[in-house]
Each structure stands twice: as structure tokens, then as C-alpha cells.
Amino acid sequence: MDQPEKNPTIDKVNRGLKRRYRAERRFRILGATAILTALCFLFLLFFSIVSSGYKAFEKTFIQIEVFFDPAEFTNENLAAANFPGLIKASMNSMFPEVTSRKDKKDLYYLISPGASFQLMKQVKNNPALIGQKELIWVAANDDVDMLLKGNIDRTRPESERRISDKQLGWLDTLAHDGKIKKTFNTAFFTSGDSREPELAGIWGATCGSFYTLLITLSLSFPIGVAAAVYLEEFAPKNRWTDIIEVNINNLAAVPSIVYGLLGLAVFINFFGMPRSTPLVGGLVLTLMTLPIIIIASRASLKSVPPSIREAALGIGASKMQMVAHHVLPLALPGMLTGTIIGMAHALGETAPLLMVGMVAFIVDIPHGFTDPATVLPVQIYLWADSPERAFVAKTSAAIMVLLAFLFLMNAAAVLLRKRFEIKW
Amino acid sequence: MRTPYLLITIAVLACGSYFLGRSRAFAVAKGCGGVKGLHSLPGHYGMWTALWCAVPALLVFAIWNAAESPIITALVVAGLPAEISSLPPSKLGLIMNDIRNIISGNITSGDPSPAIIKAAEHYRALQMISVDAMSAVILSIMVAAGLTIRTRISPTLKARNKVEKLVQLLLFLSSAIAILITVGIVLSVLFESIRFFKVIPLSDFLFGLSWSPQTAIRSDQVGSSGAFGAVPVFAGTAMIALIAMLVAVPIGLMSAIYLSEYAGSRFRTIAKPLLEILAGIPTVVYGFFAALTVAPFIRDTGGLFGLSVSSESALAAGLVMGIMIIPFVSSLSDDVIHAVPQTMRDGSLALGATKYETISHVIVPAALPGIVGGILLAVSRAIGETMIVVMAAGLSANLTANPLKAVTTVTVQIVTLLVGDQEFDSPKTLAAFALGLLLFVFTLVLNIIALYVVRKYREQYE
Numbered sequence: 069m070d071q072p073e074k075n076p077t078i079d080k081v082n083r084g085l086k087r088r089y090r091a092e093r094r095f096r097i098l099g100a101t102a103i104l105t106a107l108c109f110l111f112l113l114f115f116s117i118v119s120s121g122y123k124a125f126e127k128t129f130i131q132i133e134v135f136f137d138p139a140e141f142t143n144e145n146l147a148a149a150n151f152p153g154l155i156k157a158s159m160n161s162m163f164p165e166v167t168s169r170k171d172k173k174d175l176y177y178l179i180s181p182g183a184s185f186q187l188m189k190q191v192k193n194n195p196a197l198i199g200q201k202e203l204i205w206v207a208a209n210d211d212v213d214m215l216l217k218g219n220i221d222r223t224r225p226e227s228e229r230r231i232s233d234k235q236l237g238w239l240d241t242l243a244h245d246g247k248i249k250k251t252f253n254t255a256f257f258t259s260g261d262s263r264e265p266e267l268a269g270i271w272g273a274t275c276g277s278f279y280t281l282l283i284t285l286s287l288s289f290p291i292g293v294a295a296a297v298y299l300e301e302f303a304p305k306n307r308w309t310d311i312i313e314v315n316i317n318n319l320a321a322v323p324s325i326v327y328g329l330l331g332l333a334v335f336i337n338f339f340g341m342p343r344s345t346p347l348v349g350g351l352v353l354t355l356m357t358l359p360i361i362i363i364a365s366r367a368s369l370k371s372v373p374p375s376i377r378e379a380a381l382g383i384g385a386s387k388m389q390m391v392a393h394h395v396l397p398l399a400l401p402g403m404l405t406g407t408i409i410g411m412a413h414a415l416g417e418t419a420p421l422l423m424v425g426m427v428a429f430i431v432d433i434p435h436g437f438t439d440p441a442t443v444l445p446v447q448i449y450l451w452a453d454s455p456e457r458a459f460v461a462k463t464s465a466a467i468m469v470l471l472a473f474l475f476l477m478n479a480a481a482v483l484l485r486k487r488f489e490i491k492w
Numbered sequence: 493m494r495t496p497y498l499l500i501t502i503a504v505l506a507c508g509s510y511f512l513g514r515s516r517a518f519a520v521a522k523g524c525g526g527v528k529g530l531h532s533l534p535g536h537y538g539m540w541t542a543l544w545c546a547v548p549a550l551l552v553f554a555i556w557n558a559a560e561s562p563i564i565t566a567l568v569v570a571g572l573p574a575e576i577s578s579l580p581p582s583k584l585g586l587i588m589n590d591i592r593n594i595i596s597g598n599i600t601s602g603d604p605s606p607a608i609i610k611a612a613e614h615y616r617a618l619q620m621i622s623v624d625a626m627s628a629v630i631l632s633i634m635v636a637a638g639l640t641i642r643t644r645i646s647p648t649l650k651a652r653n654k655v656e657k658l659v660q661l662l663l664f665l666s667s668a669i670a671i672l673i674t675v676g677i678v679l680s681v682l683f684e685s686i687r688f689f690k691v692i693p694l695s696d697f698l699f700g701l702s703w704s705p706q707t708a709i710r711s712d713q714v715g716s717s718g719a720f721g722a723v724p725v726f727a728g729t730a731m732i733a734l735i736a737m738l739v740a741v742p743i744g745l746m747s748a749i750y751l752s753e754y755a756g757s758r759f760r761t762i763a764k765p766l767l768e769i770l771a772g773i774p775t776v777v778y779g780f781f782a783a784l785t786v787a788p789f790i791r792d793t794g795g796l797f798g799l800s801v802s803s804e805s806a807l808a809a810g811l812v813m814g815i816m817i818i819p820f821v822s823s824l825s826d827d828v829i830h831a832v833p834q835t836m837r838d839g840s841l842a843l844g845a846t847k848y849e850t851i852s853h854v855i856v857p858a859a860l861p862g863i864v865g866g867i868l869l870a871v872s873r874a875i876g877e878t879m880i881v882v883m884a885a886g887l888s889a890n891l892t893a894n895p896l897k898a899v900t901t902v903t904v905q906i907v908t909l910l911v912g913d914q915e916f917d918s919p920k921t922l923a924a925f926a927l928g929l930l931l932f933v934f935t936l937v938l939n940i941i942a943l944y945v946v947r948k949y950r951e952q953y954e
Binding site for chain 2: 103
């Protein structure tokens with residue numbers, strides 16, 4: 069071949085090169101686009117949650133001057149006094165020009181129904197208030213809150229918004245007098261659920277989540293580790309262990325709602341355990357997280373090199389001593405990492421808990437494993453279903469808190485892995 | 493003694509008996525030339541004593557608690573006046589509820605009669621006696637066991653072997669719980685389903701075209717006759733899962749290919765954890781996102797083109813579910829693509845193929861079984877996913893192929909049928925268990941196939 073440039077194969081290849089490189093580039097761009105799309109979704113998700121939720125961390129208060137009329141406190145029981153009446157009276161004295169019955173009702177509407185409980189608490193803590201005049205900041209109604217945060221459009225016709233023109237006027241007067249303020253919403257973190265958005269908080273759900281996870285952790289960690297140790301270190305290789313293994317892998321992929329059905333049929337109907345309690349919720353979540361923990365623990369045990377086992381056996385340790393003194397301590401960080409990830413999973417789980425009745429409307433803060441309770445994700449679900457506009461912001465805020473918890477747990481898992489990971 | 497204190501006492505006594513046994517072992521060892529003369533370490537003797545103390549005590553505790561309530565109830569019923577205790581069981585149950593409510597200080601239905609208040613006091617007294625008796629029995633068992641075992645300790649006692657055998661038994665029982673869970677799932681959905689299929693024939697359920705589970709409570713009520721044809725529910729589930737897979741498979745697969753074949757290590761260390769975040773977000777958050785942002789967006793966009801889009805469209809739910817499944821598909825595909833041996837890549841590149849040609853002609857075909865297995869697992873996830881569809885998909889069981897309309901899914905129906913008050917003899921409630929059974933069986937089959945395929949594929953390259 070003295071004229072290699074005339075080689076027909078090379079020509080053919082060269083002719084196709086441009087097209088092939090184009091295809092290559094196209095494919096590469098496609099791949100990058102796929103990742104960017106996924107990340108875009110992630111960003112959009114966070115953006116929509118944060119933008120609709122950050123306002124819920126602020127709360128609007130209105131200052132009123134309350135006269136604790138001694139005539140109202142004749143009864144021995146201070147709680148029997150007419151606290152709503154006190155608030156109405158103070159509103160009347162602030163706006164003496166409001167006379168008609170309907171207008172008065174609209175005026176009282178500006179103050180949250182929770183304000184009378186606030187007064188009651190203050191009087192209980194300090195009975196010396198009776199007979200005095202006090203300036204007090206009380207929570208505003210959720211519609212007022214929404215208006216001041218810009219979620220209700222003032223320019224729309226009166227019939228289309230929940231705050232009337234008159235109420236707007238009163239609020240403007242109050243704002244002008246410096247009697248409206250927005251502060252950090254501590255009630256959101258310290259109170260239980262409520263029908264009134266301005267009073268609702270996540271503390272009750274947080275406590276419920278805490279008790280539920282406590283049960284889950286204290287059951288699933290020991291059982292999971294024990295099962296993993298048995299399967300990895302002691303189990304004879306026979307049909308039974310095979311069945312258990314396949315079983316565990318399948319259980320990890322069973323839809324979570326099926327665990328809810330199990331909890332309903334077995335724990336509640338068969339064993340008669342109390343509904344809506346962290347006890348039952350924790351048991352259901354235990355069954356759900358157990359496979360996750362077993363699988364992670366087995367992987368962790370597998371990564372301990374056999375030389376450790378042989379060395380321990382070689383100096384005369386029994387099998388149990390070899391596992392308890394050498395293998396288990398080395399595998400423990402990995403097991404803990406898996407457990408934290410399983411717990412994070414359990415913290416975010418909703419569906420099975422709906423089945424065992426943790427979806428009830430519960431105002432009280434739970435104080436034990438058998439008190440009716442709800443958990444954070446279920447609280448989010450309940451609020452997301454509420455019609456009030458203000459609950460949208462609350463839901464997003466609760467989601468932010470939940471995500472913060474999850475972030476902390478996962479960060480702890482990563483830290484643990486980084487700190488104790490041993491490369492053999 | 494209240495239960496928590498009792499449990500703490502058991503734990504403290506068990507710890508105490510450990511030291512008791514250990515010190516006894518040391519004492520015995522003095523007679524036979526020091527610790528060396530013992531069969532096991534002194535700690536093993538301690539452990540043996542502690543186990544003998546704790547295990548019987550805990551067994552008694554469990555059995556007592558399980559048997560306590562029925563026995564007390566029977567005693568209280570026997571103590572009730574004749575005109576009450578001769579009532580039919582359902583009425584009697586209500587009265588017992590009232591009695592329990594009085595004890596726990598809850599509100600009772602109506603004013604309790606003196607007889608019931610007396611019964612409540614009786615109940616409370618029996619409860620006190622029972623708890624005291626249980627505490628006494630358990631504590632005496634523990635003390636007796638501790639002392640007996642203590643006298644049995646001798647240099648020839650094979651404490652270590654015995655302890656280890658028991659611990660191994662406990663380990664085995666822990667792993668057997670996995671089987672127990674499966675059996676529990678199967679039995680709990682199976683029993684109720686069988687009761688359901690006694691009312692509604694299986695063929696009507698599987699092939700019926702109309703689903704409206706609201707049954708009439710009174711016989712003269714209009715409408716709500718209750719129809720349990722599950723085809724519209726299955727169709728809705730399939731449609732939403734299909735939309736989800738149409739979103740998740742291309743994006744997830746392409747991401748995995750890009751990350752493992754093209755991306756530099758810096759980009760990968762940033763992008764991969766970010767993708768995994770998507771997998772860690774609770775599904776209730778996705779549901780809220782779908783209902784708050786995606787569904788209105790799709791409805792408004794559809795409105796611009798003159799399409800009437802339901803605000804609970806299958807498209808919104810499916811789209812968001814797809815986003816949720818992206819990291820699932822991508823990490824599974826990433827694993828299988830990594831498992832393709834490097835030599836295959838090198839061989840293809842050495843023949844002059846471009847990277848794209850290598851991927852499409854060599855790597856993807858080689859990894860295909862694994863990818864298919866991963867996709868099957870993702871489908872089973874999509875079918876079993878609950879919160880997104882509960883919050884974003886509708887309740888009405890439409891048999892439609894239009895993704896802009898509202899459809900319902902198996903999981904949505906289970907949730908709506910079972911949340912709230914239930915009566916366990918109506919087909920409406922039992923239908924949820926029948927759906928649950930189908931869901932379980934279907935996902936189980938998918939999982940088994942997928943796990944089998946993935947495992948076979950792994951063996952191929954190991």
C-alpha cells in the first residue's frame with residue numbers, strides 16, 4: 069500500500085467521525101441535563117417550602133389596655149372570670165366610635181380567641197393584677213397576621229378578602245399608634261396543635277415523635293444487631309437461614325402502609341393496645357426499621373476482616389467472646405450509622421402511623437408512651453389538609469423543622485462514619 | 493408498685509445478682525487454687541446467676557400482664573348486679589368501657605349509676621391487688637433463683653457454655669422475628685381479606701369496573717350501594733406509577749451514566765450527595781410540594797392551552813413521585829454500571845469506539861439485567877408509595893386514560909377506608925385489607941423477581 073490516504077476503510081471512518089462526535093456531544097449534554105434537572109427539582113422543592121414557610125416564624129401581636137375589673141373576679145376560681153369580656157371591653161374603649169352589633173363583632177375578630185387564655189394565665193401567675201390597668205400584647209387573629217405579612221391583597225375588592233374595609237381602617241389606626249408588632253413566633257415551638265392557626269405549634273408533635281422514636285430505637289437497635297450477629301457469625305448455612313435472609317431483603321421493600329395494616333390488625337385489634345399512642349406507633353416503626361438496621365449491621369460485620377476473628381479464636385477465645393470482645397466493637401460504628409439512617413427514615417414516615425390512629429387532632433402535649441399523640445410528619449399532613457390560608461405557612465415551617473432534624477441525624481451519621489471508619 | 497419501677501427493680505436486682513454470683517465464684521476459687529481452678533471466668537458465673545434471676549422474672553411479668561385484663565374483667569362482670577351482667581356481650585362491653593373510663597378519669601357516657609361506680613371501685617381494687625401480687629411473686633422468684641444458683645456455683649459448673657448457649661438462643665430468636673413479621677403481615681391481611689371475599693366474590697373484586705366503597709348505613713338510604721370493582725383503582729395506580737417511571741427512569745439512568753462515565757471526581761462528590769438528598773426527604777413533604785406547587789402549576793399551564801386539568805390530576809402526583817424515585821433509580825443503576833468490569837470498557841475504546849458508543853453498545857447491554865432489576869424495585873416503590881398520592885391524587889375512582897384527570901390508587905383507598913372510625917364487620921373496612929393483600933402480594937412478587945435478577949447479574953461479573 070503505497071498510497072495509504074486512498075484506503076477506503078479510513079475514508080469511511082473519517083466520513084463518519086463528525087457525526088459520531090456529534091452524537092457523543094449530544095449524549096454528554098443529555099446526561100448533564102438529566103442531573104441538572106434533578107437538582108433543579110431539588111432546588112424548586114426547597115425554594116417553594118422556604119418561600120411559603122419563613123413567614124410563619126414571625127407572629128403578629130396587638131397591644132391592648134386591659135382593665136382587670138375587680139367586679140369580674142368575685143368567684144373563688146379565677147379561671148371562671150369573663151376574660152373574653154375583658155378583652156371586648158378594652159377594644160371598646162380603644163374604638164369608642166364602633167357601636168353597631170355587627171361592627172363590634174368584626175372588631176373583636178381582630179384579636180385571637182387565644183388571647184383570653186393568655187390573660188387567664190397572667191392573672192393566675194400574678195393575682196395582684198386584679199384592679200389594675202395593664203398594657204398587654206396579645207396575639208392577633210390569623211387573618212390579620214396574613215394581611216400584615218402581605219398574603220392578603222388589600223387592593224382586591226372587599227368581598228374577595230377576609231378582612232373588610234372597616235377592619236382595615238381599624239388596623240391602620242392601630243399600626244399608626246404603634247400598637248401592632250411582629251416578633252419571633254415562640255408559640256410555634258412551645259404549644260400543641262390548635263384549630264386556630266395563630267395558636268398552633270409543633271411542640272406536641274415533636275414530643276410525640278420523640279416518644280415514638282424512643283420506643284423504635286430501644287427495640288429495633290438491640291434486636292437488629294442481635295439478628296445481624298446471628299446471621300453473620302453463628303447461623304449454619306442451611307435452608308432456614310436462606311429463608312430468613314431472603315425474607316429480610318423482602319421486608320425492606322414492603323410498602324410502609326402494609327406495616328400500618330399489620331399494626332392495626334395485630335397490635336390494636338388483637339392485642340388491644342391503645343390507639344393513637346406512641347407505644348403502638350413506635351412498635352409499627354420498629355417492624356419497619358428492623359430490616360434496614362439488620363442489613364446495615366450485616367454489611368458492617370462483613371467488613372471486619374476474618375484475620376481478627378482468627379486471631380481471637382487462635383488465642384483461645386470462645387466464639388461468643390470473639391464476637392463480643394473483638395468483632396462487635398469494630399463493627400459498632402457502622403451499625404450505629406445504619407441505625408441513625410433507619411431512625412431518620414422512621415422520623416419521616418407517615419403512612420403506617422395514619423393506620424394506627426396517630427392522625428387524631430390532639431391539643432395536649434403528650435407526657436408518656438400511652439398518651440394520645442401525633443408525630444411531626446402526621447402534623448404536617450394534618451395542617452396541609454386544613455383550609456385556612458395561614459396553615460400553609462405553618463405546614464412549610466413545620467416541614468423546615470422536620471428537615472432540620474433529618475439533616476442533623478444524617479450529618480451525625482456521616483460524621484460517625486468519617487470519624488470511626490477503618491480501612492482494612 | 494407501678495410497672496416502670498418494677499422493671500427498674502428487676503434490672504437492679506439482676507445487676508446485683510451478677511456481682512453476687514461473681515463474688516461467690518471468687519470465694520469458691522479460693523478452695524481450688526485461685527481463679528485458674530474454675531471452669532469459667534468469674535464473670536460468667538455472675539452472668540449465669542443474673543440470667544437465672546432476670547429471665548424467669550421477665551417471663552412471669554409478660555404472662556401476668558397479658559392475662560391480667562381478661563381475668564379482672566371477668567371478676568368484675570361476675571360482681572355486677574344480675575340485671576347488668578345478663579346483658580348481651582355488646583352492651584356489656586359498653587358498660588365495661590364506662591367502668592374503665594371512670595378509673596382513668598375520662599368522661600363517661602351519661603351519668604354512671606351507683607352500681608357502675610361500685611364496679612369501678614372493685615375494678616380498681618382488683619388492679620391494685622394484681623399489681624401488688626405480681627410484684628411480690630416476681631421479687632420472690634428473683635431472690636429465690638439468685639440464692640439457689642449461688643449455692644450451685646462450684647469450680648466444675650460449666651457457666652460459660654451455658655451462658656453462651658442461652659445468648660445464642662436469644663440471637664436466633666431476634667433473627668426469627670423477621671419471619672414472624674412476614675407471617676404477621678400475611679395473616680393480618682389474609683384473615684380480613686377472606687372475610688371480605690365471603691361478602692364480595694373475588695371475581696367481582698378483581699374484574700369489576702366500578703368502585704364506590706361507601707355502603708349505606710341504613711337500608712333505606714339512597715345511593716351508596718357499595719361497589720367493589722377494583723379495576724379503576726388498579727388503573728389509577730398503574731397510570732401514576734407509569735408517569736412516575738417516565739420521569740424517573742430517563743433522568744435517573746442518564747444521571748447515573750453521566751456520573752459514573754463522564755463526570756470528574758469533583759463534580760461527582762458534589763452532585764451525588766445532592767441527588768441522595770432527594771431520597772432522604774420524607775414523602776409527606778413531597779406530597780405537600782405536589783399539592784401546593786406542582787398541581788396548581790399544571791392546572792394553570794393547562795388552562796393557558798385551554799385544557800381542563802383537574803387540580804388533583806394524576807400528572808402532578810406522578811411527576812412528583814417520579815422526582816422522589818430519581819435517586820433510587822440512579823443509585824441502583826450506578827451500582828450495576830460500576831460492576832461492569834473495566835476491561836470491557838477498555839476493549840471497546842481500544843477498537844476506536846467513542847465513549848457514547850461504548851456506553852450504548854457495551855456497558856448498557858452488559859448492565860441491562862441489573863438496571864431492569866433496579867427499575868422493577870423502583871416500580872414496586874411507586875406502587876406502594878402512599879403520602880404523595882394521598883395528598884395530591886384524588887379520591888374518585890375514574891376509569892380513564894387521561895393523565896389530566898383525577899384518579900385514585902390502591903394506597904389512597906386503603907388510607908381513606910381505614911382512617912377514622914371503623915366497624916370491622918362492614919365490607920367497606922375489609923376492602924382495605926383486601927387491597928392491602930393485593931398490594932403486598934404484587935410488590936412481593938416484583939421484589940423477588942428484581943432481587944433475583946440483580947443477584948444473578950452480580951454473580952455474573954464476580
